[in-house]
Every structure is written in C-alpha cells, then in structure tokens.
Amino acid sequence: MAQTTEQTTDMRHGSDAEHAHEPGFIRKYVFSFDHKVIGIQYIITGLLMALVGATLAMLIRLQLGWPDRVWPLLSQIFPKGYVSGVMTPEFYLAVVTMHGTIMVFFFMSYVLVSGFGNYLVPLQIGARDMAFPFLNMLSFWVGSISALLMISSFFVEGGAAAAGWTAYPPLSAVASAVPGSRNGQTVWLVSMAFFIASFTLSGLNIVATVFSERARGMSMWRMPLTVWSYFIASILGLLAFPALTAAAVMLILDRHTGTSFFIPIGLVVAGQHLSHTGGSPLLWQHLFWFLGHPEVYVLILPALGIACDVIPAFTRKPVFGYKLSVWCLIAVGALSMVVWGHHMFVSGMSPFTGEYFSVATLTITLPMTVFGVNMLASLWGGSIRLRVPMMFACAVLALFGSGGLGGLYLGNATADMQLTDTYFVVGHFHMMIGGVTLMATFGGLYYWYPKMFGRMMNEKLGTAHFWLTFTPFFVIFFMQHFLGIQGAPRRYYAFTAYDFLRETRLQNTIISSAAMVLISGQLLFLINFIWSLFKGRKAADNPWEATTLEWTTSSPPPHDNFGPHPLTVHRWAYEYGVPSDVGDYADQRVPKERVAVTA
Amino acid sequence: MSHASRDTVSSAKPWITTGALLLLTFLMLALANASLPRALEIMALTMLMLMQVALIAGNSMRLRHAHPGILWTFVGGLLVTSVLLYVLIAPDAMRIREMVTRP
Amino acid sequence: MSLQASAAVQQANRWDGGVCPFGAGWRTVMLWWFIISDGLLFAGFLAAYGYARLSVSNWPDASQVFSLPFLTAMTVVLLASGATMTLAVEAARREEWSTCSTFILVTGLIGLAFLGLQAWEWRHLIADGARMNTNPWGAVAFGAYFFVITGFHGLHVFTGTVVLATAARRVWARRATAVGVEMVGLYWHFVEMVWVFIFTLFYLL
Known part of the structure; x- marks a missing residue:
C-alpha cells in the first residue's frame, strides 16, 4: 500500500509541479529541468567537443600523412607543441590521448547516450519528463564542469595528458615519464571523476524512467528498440563505471601520495630508479577495461537502437525479429561485462584467463551477428525511401558489418598477438565505436531534427554531407586495417625511421587526404544545422510517417510532451504496412478497433 | 491515513537481527583466531559473511518483503x-x- | 474513458506501463541502482585489494596489526546503529514522527561514534608507523589499501550522518514521508553492509 501511495504522489508531482507559471529564460534554456532542453544541451555541448576532437584528429593526420613537412602556422598556434614548425613527439601523444578521450567520453557519450537518451526516452515511452528532472539538470552541469576541465588540461604546465585514453600506468602514474603526466594527467583524472558522476546520475535517471514512467499500455515488449538500447546501455554504465572510479582514485594516490598501486618495483624512468615497489600495472588494465569494454557497448547499443528505429520508417515495414533483437541486446549487454580481457592479450596475463576471454569474446559475436542480420532483413522487401536519415542508417549497417569482421581477428588471442597495437586495431575500433556511432548520430540528428527544432534539414545538403562523410570514413579506416597487417604500430608519431614501413608512406598520405575531406565535409552539416534552424522548411508533426510516440505530439513538443491527458498505448512500435486512415502505418496510440494489431 | 493496521512487524525484530549479526561476528572472530587450515578458514569466514549480508539485506533492507x-x-x-x-x-x-x- | 482505462490497468501486467513493475516507485528503483553502483565502487577497491594480496607472499597478519577487541567494538557500534535505523523506519511507518526523528538522531550519533573510533584506530596505526606508502608489518600495499578502503567507507558513513541529520530535521518538522525515511534507512543499512564485507575481507581473512 505504501507503494500505491508513492505512485499517486508521483503522478501528482508530475502533473502540477511544472505547470504553475511560465519559466523565465534562464530556467527555460540554461538551468532547465525539461528533458528535451537538457538533451539538446547535451547534443550541442557534444558537437562542440567533437569540433575539438576533430581538430586534434587533423593534427594527427597532418603529422602522419606528411611527417617531414614544416608547419609555421601551427607553430604560432601551438608554440610548445610545434618547435619551429615540427610537431614534438610528446605533443603528438597528448593530441592522440585527448582525441580519444574527447571523442569517446565527451562526444559519443554526450551526444548519443546522454543527448539522444534524454531527448528520446521520455518521449518514446510516453512520459512527461525523466523520473527526476532536477537530477537530470545536475548531471548536465556536472558533466559540463568535466568537459571544461578536460579542455583546460591543454593549458596546464606540461600540457594535456599523454598516456592514451586508457591512461596506462606507469606512463600515467610517473610524472617524469612524459610531460603530459605532470599536471595534465591529474586534471584528466579529476575531469573523469566528474564525468563518471554525471554519467551515473544520467544513467540512474534513464533506468528509473524506463522502469517506472512508461505510459499506460507501454509494456516492455512494446518499447521501441531505441529505448531498449538506452535501458541496457544505462545499466551497463552503472555496473561498469564504478571500477574506473576506484582505479582513478588509486591512480591519483599513486601520483600524489607515493603509493604503489600500479607502479611495479625496480622501475627506471628517465634514468632514475623509482622508489615505488610492489604495484601491478596489470591491475589498472583490468580495472580500466572492466569499464572500458562495457563502455564501448554503452556507445554502440544506442547507435544500433537508433538505426533500428530509423530503418522501418523508410522501408515501410516492421523491423525484422523485434523480440529476438531485444534478446540479442540483452545477451550482448550481459556478455560485454565479462570479455574485457581481450584488450590485454599481450599484457602478460594468465594464459588460462586469456583463453577464456578469447572464447567469451567470440561468443559475443553470435548475438551481435543475429542482430546485424535482423537489421539486414529489415531492409529486405521494403519499399525504401532513400532519405538522408535512411542513408546514415544503412551506413551504420555497412560499418557494423565490416568493422565487426575485424573483431573476429582481434578477439582471437592468437591472431591478436600479431595485430595488437597496430593500425588494424585503430581501423577496427574507429569503424565500430567511431563509425557506427557517428553514422547513427548523424542519422539520428537528421531524423529527429524536425522534432527537436520544428524545421526540416535541407535534403540536398544532407545527401552531399552523407557522401562526404561515409566515403572518406570508409576509405580511411578500411585502409588502416591493411596498414596494421603490414605491421604499422599505433601511437608512433612518425614512421620515417623504419625501412619496412617506407612502403606505407603513400597509404598514409591517402588516408590523411581522405581525413581532410571527411572533416571539411562536416562544414556542410554545420551550415545545414544552423541554416535550417532559421530558414528550414516548417516540419509537420510526423514528417517521416513514423509510428513511435514522439511523432504523435507537436514539433517541437510542448513542455509536458503530450498535453494534460494521460495517453494510452495500444500496439508495438513498428506497425508499418497496414492500411489505416492516415496511410500505410498506425502510430502506437491508434486503438486496435481502428487498425488491427500485428504484434 | 494510518498504516498501523498494515504494519505487524514488532519492534523486537531489529534487535533479533542485530543479535544474530553480533553472534555471527563473534563466531567469525573466534574462527579467525582459531588456527584453522587456510582454505577452510576462508570458506568458513566467507560463508558467515554472506550470512551476515543476507541478514542485513533481507531484514534491514527489507529485500525479503520486496x-x-x-x-x-x-x-x-x-x-x-x-x-x-x-x-x-x-x-x-x-x-x-x-x-x-x-x- | 478514464474509468475504462484504469480498469484495464488494474487487470494489466505490471510490466505493461502506467504501473511500476517491481511494486516500487522510481525513487526506490533509482536508489537500489545507486546502491548497486556505489557498492561496485567498493567491489573495485576490494577486488584490487584481493589482487594485491594474492600477488605477494608477505601480506601482514591482521591479528598482529589490528586490535581485535577494538574492531569488535567498532562493529558492534555500527550494527547497533543499524538496529536504531530499523526502529526509525518502523516508527515512520506507524507515523510516530517524533519517535522516528529521535531514532534517526540516535542513529546519526552512533554513526559519529563509529567515525570517532575509526579516527582513533587510524591515529593508533599511524603512530605505529603505517603510512600510505610504507608500514612496519609487511607488504607495502597493505597501508595504502587499508587507508583507501576504510577511508572510503568512513566517507560513506560521514555522508550518511549528514543525510541522517537532514532527515531528522525534516521528520521533526513533519515534512517527511515513510518512503523517504525508508530510503534513508536503505542507504544506512547499505553502509553497514559494506562494513561487513570490509570487516571480513580486510580485517579477518
């Protein structure tokens, strides 16, 4: 009975609290409790961080593509990073580290998980807002502190962290190991602490919202795959991140109080014998990857979920094997918690656990493949409308398939010994957590832009943007696989000193040129985004004739999403290809008396 | 409205839980001091710890009723x-x- | 229309939406997930400790380092606070708010006593030569893990006492609900449970 009371208070709270009076500008757009505003705040912050990450990628590619060119201009912008126009190796390491960190945590996690997650989850389950709107706002602002700290680490003494986004000790633990390990690494760790706090708050909110705030009739088996993916990804985040928090605390202590959690005995750095004894760098790798591997699924599951929701709207047929896909997501989520060791095959780990991690990793390809085949089958026999979101959804599939194949090699310990720490790995993970997520982000932005801002994005610019994104992206990272097979190691700032890599010079130049095309192509998106905001065609409530709940409200939706009356859901999220009075689809609110329910 | 009718849990119960927890604690201390073989000691102490956890989670955190x-x-x-x-x-x-x- | 809808909901499965699946509102669900996530932080520390301990052969013998009677006192104190917390939750269910407020306050005071004992223990060990990066008894990591693990637990106890103080005030001012007090209780018992893990895995084993 206590629970019933609680529920009624919940409902009351939801309906009256925010209606009292129209909030002012600051309440409405800055310190807003509205999940839609917070979602868009996350998306815009994430896109700004992506600009930083992309700039860093350009620096990397300039260096690798033309290693002996002199860049006087860059010397003026980065006086410490470029000594008389030539990049220093230390700066290269810092740039690589920050590129990875920003792209994984501050672009993908922000835009795809927190941004779209906040925006879509309440709308797609028919809720007024997140379960705990205040916490939601808090999570955004804690996250912003984290992003600002991360950017600021470029300006501290010694420059930004340089131990990779994985921050492996002893490089990250010993201040004399690399300039970035002086203050940059500390700022990095503190920033990550804020990020984890923010991500945990946001994850708690998403889990509780999906659990308890669904509209009447919105059973778990009627939720769109997007919501399922956010639900599972949030749970994964909640389970995996604390291990990194613990590890980060220990690393900070190693750096500042002389403990040796991760620093082994007898270490000599820069000619100096360290006094640390008894730590194990392997422990950091375990704790980091205990987070790190689920984290890539936290990013990729929402990407796949979004693609699964975009595809049926443009094939006009239900997504194939909905329930099977959900079970695959659950299986992938569960398995992703116990396969982290495949990042560590060459770390000197126990061969027995290595064998286990190998088998477990190859097992995860089964549900992943089933999921991919379901997506392919969703295209089969559809009457495809090749609009921009659909193109990006297909790109998700293309990269998921080709990137996934590389995973088979890397998951196998024997093959991994050869390929690890080469560009094969770089190519593989850029296709998966770089590409699949990037394509889904763009697909999602083109798809939900009309809902977010009430205007359509320009289709022609969008098409051009698609080809200028997908083609160079595929060229870059497909070619990197071959670089890796030839033995090109990652993290090296130039390959000029190695005879066996002289042949790869041309490949690197091509990759770098493609990267410049890719990044310049994003200008089209930027122009389209801003231009459409003011001049775009006014969007209808349901411009794509889709079935999920967000399309049943106005574009953009009002503050309480669906108006004062509670809504009731009568069917699953993929009622396409059925005759109804609006066309060939029925949204989730249409009762079964009007259009027959197929699932 | 009153919840009194619903709540039949007597206030003696928390003390029973606490008493059981204390008893287990003393048992564990005794076991830790007795020079048992290491494997046996680890097993016994872990079992007793899990019993304590079950008591706290089940009774105090009310997982039994959840x-x-x-x-x-x-x-x-x-x-x-x-x-x-x-x-x-x-x-x-x-x-x-x-x-x-x-x- | 709305009557029909509510009848439909009553018949419907708990997973059908409009009703909370586990018979628990979002606050309870969120708190449980928070507890799991926070618990995994300690799991991270304790797993690291177990790893460090397994990898050396000179881990100090706990009975040489710690005074077991003192530890027993700490445990008894924390377990007693668990009992008073349960009493507070039960009083809240019976809506006896002043009793509830008193018990919450008592719980908080016992929590402070625990922190005092812990400070005493730390001082004692520091006097014996235990530091983050060295200790007189054996493996270097011992001191580091000791201070980090008990420190983080102490931090949670401290947070708990702040939460308890706030809750006691709210309950006293009749601005609390039974569910709210129950949630404070959940957190406090969680802190108590973490101690059981630390006590066994770090102090006894």
Whole structure:
C-alpha cells in the first residue's frame, strides 16, 4: 500500500509541479529541468567537443600523412607543441590521448547516450519528463564542469595528458615519464571523476524512467528498440563505471601520495630508479577495461537502437525479429561485462584467463551477428525511401558489418598477438565505436531534427554531407586495417625511421587526404544545422510517417510532451504496412478497433 | 491515513537481527583466531559473511518483503558482478606471485 | 474513458506501463541502482585489494596489526546503529514522527561514534608507523589499501550522518514521508553492509 501511495504522489508531482507559471529564460534554456532542453544541451555541448576532437584528429593526420613537412602556422598556434614548425613527439601523444578521450567520453557519450537518451526516452515511452528532472539538470552541469576541465588540461604546465585514453600506468602514474603526466594527467583524472558522476546520475535517471514512467499500455515488449538500447546501455554504465572510479582514485594516490598501486618495483624512468615497489600495472588494465569494454557497448547499443528505429520508417515495414533483437541486446549487454580481457592479450596475463576471454569474446559475436542480420532483413522487401536519415542508417549497417569482421581477428588471442597495437586495431575500433556511432548520430540528428527544432534539414545538403562523410570514413579506416597487417604500430608519431614501413608512406598520405575531406565535409552539416534552424522548411508533426510516440505530439513538443491527458498505448512500435486512415502505418496510440494489431 | 493496521512487524525484530549479526561476528572472530587450515578458514569466514549480508539485506533492507525482481537485480548487479570481476583478475595475481617467488 | 482505462490497468501486467513493475516507485528503483553502483565502487577497491594480496607472499597478519577487541567494538557500534535505523523506519511507518526523528538522531550519533573510533584506530596505526606508502608489518600495499578502503567507507558513513541529520530535521518538522525515511534507512543499512564485507575481507581473512 505504501507503494500505491508513492505512485499517486508521483503522478501528482508530475502533473502540477511544472505547470504553475511560465519559466523565465534562464530556467527555460540554461538551468532547465525539461528533458528535451537538457538533451539538446547535451547534443550541442557534444558537437562542440567533437569540433575539438576533430581538430586534434587533423593534427594527427597532418603529422602522419606528411611527417617531414614544416608547419609555421601551427607553430604560432601551438608554440610548445610545434618547435619551429615540427610537431614534438610528446605533443603528438597528448593530441592522440585527448582525441580519444574527447571523442569517446565527451562526444559519443554526450551526444548519443546522454543527448539522444534524454531527448528520446521520455518521449518514446510516453512520459512527461525523466523520473527526476532536477537530477537530470545536475548531471548536465556536472558533466559540463568535466568537459571544461578536460579542455583546460591543454593549458596546464606540461600540457594535456599523454598516456592514451586508457591512461596506462606507469606512463600515467610517473610524472617524469612524459610531460603530459605532470599536471595534465591529474586534471584528466579529476575531469573523469566528474564525468563518471554525471554519467551515473544520467544513467540512474534513464533506468528509473524506463522502469517506472512508461505510459499506460507501454509494456516492455512494446518499447521501441531505441529505448531498449538506452535501458541496457544505462545499466551497463552503472555496473561498469564504478571500477574506473576506484582505479582513478588509486591512480591519483599513486601520483600524489607515493603509493604503489600500479607502479611495479625496480622501475627506471628517465634514468632514475623509482622508489615505488610492489604495484601491478596489470591491475589498472583490468580495472580500466572492466569499464572500458562495457563502455564501448554503452556507445554502440544506442547507435544500433537508433538505426533500428530509423530503418522501418523508410522501408515501410516492421523491423525484422523485434523480440529476438531485444534478446540479442540483452545477451550482448550481459556478455560485454565479462570479455574485457581481450584488450590485454599481450599484457602478460594468465594464459588460462586469456583463453577464456578469447572464447567469451567470440561468443559475443553470435548475438551481435543475429542482430546485424535482423537489421539486414529489415531492409529486405521494403519499399525504401532513400532519405538522408535512411542513408546514415544503412551506413551504420555497412560499418557494423565490416568493422565487426575485424573483431573476429582481434578477439582471437592468437591472431591478436600479431595485430595488437597496430593500425588494424585503430581501423577496427574507429569503424565500430567511431563509425557506427557517428553514422547513427548523424542519422539520428537528421531524423529527429524536425522534432527537436520544428524545421526540416535541407535534403540536398544532407545527401552531399552523407557522401562526404561515409566515403572518406570508409576509405580511411578500411585502409588502416591493411596498414596494421603490414605491421604499422599505433601511437608512433612518425614512421620515417623504419625501412619496412617506407612502403606505407603513400597509404598514409591517402588516408590523411581522405581525413581532410571527411572533416571539411562536416562544414556542410554545420551550415545545414544552423541554416535550417532559421530558414528550414516548417516540419509537420510526423514528417517521416513514423509510428513511435514522439511523432504523435507537436514539433517541437510542448513542455509536458503530450498535453494534460494521460495517453494510452495500444500496439508495438513498428506497425508499418497496414492500411489505416492516415496511410500505410498506425502510430502506437491508434486503438486496435481502428487498425488491427500485428504484434 | 494510518498504516498501523498494515504494519505487524514488532519492534523486537531489529534487535533479533542485530543479535544474530553480533553472534555471527563473534563466531567469525573466534574462527579467525582459531588456527584453522587456510582454505577452510576462508570458506568458513566467507560463508558467515554472506550470512551476515543476507541478514542485513533481507531484514534491514527489507529485500525479503520486496519484489523478487529487486532482489535479483541486487544479487546479480552487485554480488555476481563483483565476484566475476575478482574471479577473472585473481589468476593474474597468483601468476605474479609464482613468478616472483620462483627461485 | 478514464474509468475504462484504469480498469484495464488494474487487470494489466505490471510490466505493461502506467504501473511500476517491481511494486516500487522510481525513487526506490533509482536508489537500489545507486546502491548497486556505489557498492561496485567498493567491489573495485576490494577486488584490487584481493589482487594485491594474492600477488605477494608477505601480506601482514591482521591479528598482529589490528586490535581485535577494538574492531569488535567498532562493529558492534555500527550494527547497533543499524538496529536504531530499523526502529526509525518502523516508527515512520506507524507515523510516530517524533519517535522516528529521535531514532534517526540516535542513529546519526552512533554513526559519529563509529567515525570517532575509526579516527582513533587510524591515529593508533599511524603512530605505529603505517603510512600510505610504507608500514612496519609487511607488504607495502597493505597501508595504502587499508587507508583507501576504510577511508572510503568512513566517507560513506560521514555522508550518511549528514543525510541522517537532514532527515531528522525534516521528520521533526513533519515534512517527511515513510518512503523517504525508508530510503534513508536503505542507504544506512547499505553502509553497514559494506562494513561487513570490509570487516571480513580486510580485517579477518
């Protein structure tokens, strides 16, 4: 009975609290409790961080593509990073580290998980807002502190962290190991602490919202795959991140109080014998990857979920094997918690656990493949409308398939010994957590832009943007696989000193040129985004004739999403290809008396 | 409205739980001091610890009265995940010890 | 229309939406997930400790380092606070708010006593030569893990006492609900449970 009371208070709270009076500008757009505003705040912050990450990628590619060119201009912008126009190796390491960190945590996690997650989850389950709107706002602002700290680490003494986004000790633990390990690494760790706090708050909110705030009739088996993916990804985040928090605390202590959690005995750095004894760098790798591997699924599951929701709207047929896909997501989520060791095959780990991690990793390809085949089958026999979101959804599939194949090699310990720490790995993970997520982000932005801002994005610019994104992206990272097979190691700032890599010079130049095309192509998106905001065609409530709940409200939706009356859901999220009075689809609110329910 | 009619739990119960917890604590102290074989000691103490955890989670945190879903979320999310983490990193620690102590 | 809808909901499965699946509102669900996530932080520390301990052969013998009677006192104190917390939750269910407020306050005071004992223990060990990066008894990591693990637990106890103080005030001012007090209780018992893990795995084993 206590629970019933609680529920009624919940409902009351939801309906009256925010209606009292129209909030002012600051309440409405800055310190807003509205999940839609917070979602868009996350998306815009994430896109700004992506600009930083992309700039860093350009620096990397300039260096690798033309290693002996002199860049006087860059010397003026980065006086410490470029000594008389030539990049220093230390700066290269810092740039690589920050590129990875920003792209994984501050672009993908922000835009795809927190941004779209906040925006879509309440709308797609028919809720007024997140379960705990205040916490939601808090999570955004804690996250912003984290992003600002991360950017600021470029300006501290010694420059930004340089131990990779994985921050492996002893490089990250010993201040004399690399300039970035002086203050940059500390700022990095503190920033990550804020990020984890923010991500945990946001994850708690998403889990509780999906659990308890669904509209009447919105059973778990009627939720769109997007919501399922956010639900599972949030749970994964909640389970995996604390291990990194613990590890980060220990690393900070190693750096500042002389403990040796991760620093082994007898270490000599820069000619100096360290006094640390008894730590194990392997422990950091375990704790980091205990987070790190689920984290890539936290990013990729929402990407796949979004693609699964975009595809049926443009094939006009239900997504194939909905329930099977959900079970695959659950299986992938569960398995992703116990396969982290495949990042560590060459770390000197126990061969027995290595064998286990190998088998477990190859097992995860089964549900992943089933999921991919379901997506392919969703295209089969559809009457495809090749609009921009659909193109990006297909790109998700293309990269998921080709990137996934590389995973088979890397998951196998024997093959991994050869390929690890080469560009094969770089190519593989850029296709998966770089590409699949990037394509889904763009697909999602083109798809939900009309809902977010009430205007359509320009289709022609969008098409051009698609080809200028997908083609160079595929060229870059497909070619990197071959670089890796030839033995090109990652993290090296130039390959000029190695005879066996002289042949790869041309490949690197091509990759770098493609990267410049890719990044310049994003200008089209930027122009389209801003231009459409003011001049775009006014969007209808349901411009794509889709079935999920967000399309049943106005574009953009009002503050309480669906108006004062509670809504009731009568069917699953993929009622396409059925005759109804609006066309060939029925949204989730249409009762079964009007259009027959197929699932 | 009053919840008195619904609540039949007597206030003696928390003291029973606490008493049981204390009893287990003393038992564990005794076991830790008795020179048992190491494997047996670890097993016994872990079992008793889990009994304590079950008492706190079941009675004090009222998991016994909660929906089984919450119970399984808790057991799977916290306990199973922690055990998996430890079980999969422990072999490396043992390997380090072997390598260090091998003559 | 709305009557029909509510009848439909009553018949419907708990997973059908409009009703909370585990018979628990979002606050309870969120708190449980928070507890799991926070618990995994300790799992991270304890797993690391177990790893460090397994990888060396000179881990100090706990009975040489710690005074077991003192530890027993700490445990008894924390377990007693658990009992008073349960009493507070039960009083809240019976809506006896002043009793509830008193018990919450008592719980908080016992929590402070625990922190005092812990400070005493730390001082004692520091006097004996235990530091983050060294200790007189054996493996270097011992001191580091000791201070980090008990420190983080102490931090949670401290947070708990702040939460308890706030809750006691709210309950006293009749601005609390039974569910709210129950949630404070959940957190406090969680802190108590973490101690059981630390006590066994770090102090006894």
